[in-house]
Amino acid sequence: MVDLTTKIGPLRFKNPVTVASGTFGVKDELKDFVDYQKLGAVITKTITLHPRPGNPMPRICETPAGMLNAIGLQNKGLFEFVENKIPYFRKNRIPLIVNIAGESTADFSRMARALDYHRKSITALELNLSCPNVEAGGVRAIREKKLIAKTIRAVRKNTRLFLFAKLSPELGDVLESVREAVRAGANGVSLINTVRGMAIDIRSRRPRIWAGTGGLSGPALRPIALRYVYEVKQAMPQVPVIASGGITTWEDAVEFLIAGADLVAVGTANFVNPRATMDILSGVRVFCQKEKIKSIRELRGSLVSYRRS
Ligand SMILES: Cc1cc2nc3c(=O)[nH]c(=O)nc-3n(C[C@H](O)[C@H](O)[C@H](O)COP(=O)(O)O)c2cc1C
Numbered sequence: 077m078v079d080l081t082t083k084i085g086p087l088r089f090k091n092p093v094t095v096a097s098g099t100f101g102v103k104d105e106l107k108d109f110v111d112y113q114k115l116g117a118v119i120t121k122t123i124t125l126h127p128r129p130g131n132p133m134p135r136i137c138e139t140p141a142g143m144l145n146a147i148g149l150q151n152k153g154l155f156e157f158v159e160n161k162i163p164y165f166r167k168n169r170i171p172l173i174v175n176i177a178g179e180s181t182a183d184f185s186r187m188a189r190a191l192d193y194h195r196k197s198i199t200a201l202e203l204n205l206s207c208p209n210v211e212a213g214g215v216r217a218i219r220e221k222k223l224i225a226k227t228i229r230a231v232r233k234n235t236r237l238f239l240f241a242k243l244s245p246e247l248g249d250v251l252e253s254v255r256e257a258v259r260a261g262a263n264g265v266s267l268i269n270t271v272r273g274m275a276i277d278i279r280s281r282r283p284r285i286w287a288g289t290g291g292l293s294g295p296a297l298r299p300i301a302l303r304y305v306y307e308v309k310q311a312m313p314q315v316p317v318i319a320s321g322g323i324t325t326w327e328d329a330v331e332f333l334i335a336g337a338d339l340v341a342v343g344t345a346n347f348v349n350p351r352a353t354m355d356i357l358s359g360v361r362v363f364c365q366k367e368k369i370k371s372i373r374e375l376r377g378s379l380v381s382y383r384r385s
Pocket residue numbers: 096097098099121122136143145147149175204207242268269270292293294295297320321322323341342343344345
């Protein structure tokens with residue numbers, strides 16, 4: 077048997093396979109395909125304080141090796157989540173990472189305080205500090221680095237929960253952003269969110285999604301995400317990283333683990349193959365058995381460099 081147990085600070089996960097926010101429903105939508113209890117954790121779609129209708133359609137379109145989305149953080153708001161979703165995860169003992177975003181720092185603080193009250197049912201919070209698809213209400217402004225630190229500090233003051241800051245590659249110097257996030261009180265980071273892109277319908281000459289531009293996800297993103305995870309882990313091996321960006325097969329997950337990822341989050345792949353998480357989990361296990369790897373810890377961060385040290 078391979079030991080896939082993953083420890084992150086005080087947290088214990090039965091394996092490193094999780095899901096990327098917004099690609100896995102909000103409760104048990106994929107239950108015909110996925111045994112939720114086998115997952116390392118479930119990361120929810122972004123929850124905001126108040127309900128949001130999201131952007132008008134069309135909100136997604138396919139692109140070569142990926143997709144563009146501009147959903148606009150559609151969700152039913154924190155109250156509904158606490159009432160109807162948290163009990164399901166608690167009852168079924170599914171480790172839950174709650175992804176939140178605020179339209180202001182005060183929103184983030186209020187959500188953190190409300191969720192802290194339910195901390196026995198929640199494994200960690202993931203702060204969406206990087207959504208590219210929201211124009212109104214200031215979420216876009218979160219890209220400014222100063223605001224990121226301010227937001228994390230505000231959340232930190234209001235909860236004892238483990239905090240992952242989800243960062244965008246579009247912040248520029250991601251290493252510096254990770255350092256700032258940790259200084260401000262984040263316990264780990266999630267890398268990466270989507271990268272802004274565009275597609276045009278040449279007959280109507282309209283953008284192929286209503287918002288004009290949207291977040292590019294899927295395999296097209298993978299080498300970029302892998303590079304960020306690798307660079308962050310090289311510079312700050314002690315900072316836990318949840319990796320997302322085009323993880324589609326078990327081989328992709330193994331690549332991210334070798335680069336140093338603590339958890340691997342499967343995103344766009346769920347739309348193509350709703351069993352992707354289960355396939356990846358069993359693929360990683362079989363790979364380890366064949367390679368005589370007894371514990372996932374032997375694999376994590378085990379990249380072999382061409383350069384001699
Ligand atoms: C349709 C869709 C919706 C998403 N919604 C969210 C979201 O609500 N919050 C968030 O933090 N990330 C969201 N993301 C980003 C993913 O969680 C993930 O970081 C990104 O897509 C890269 O992983 P992937 O290439 O495996 O999809 C969304 C991605 C997609 C494709």
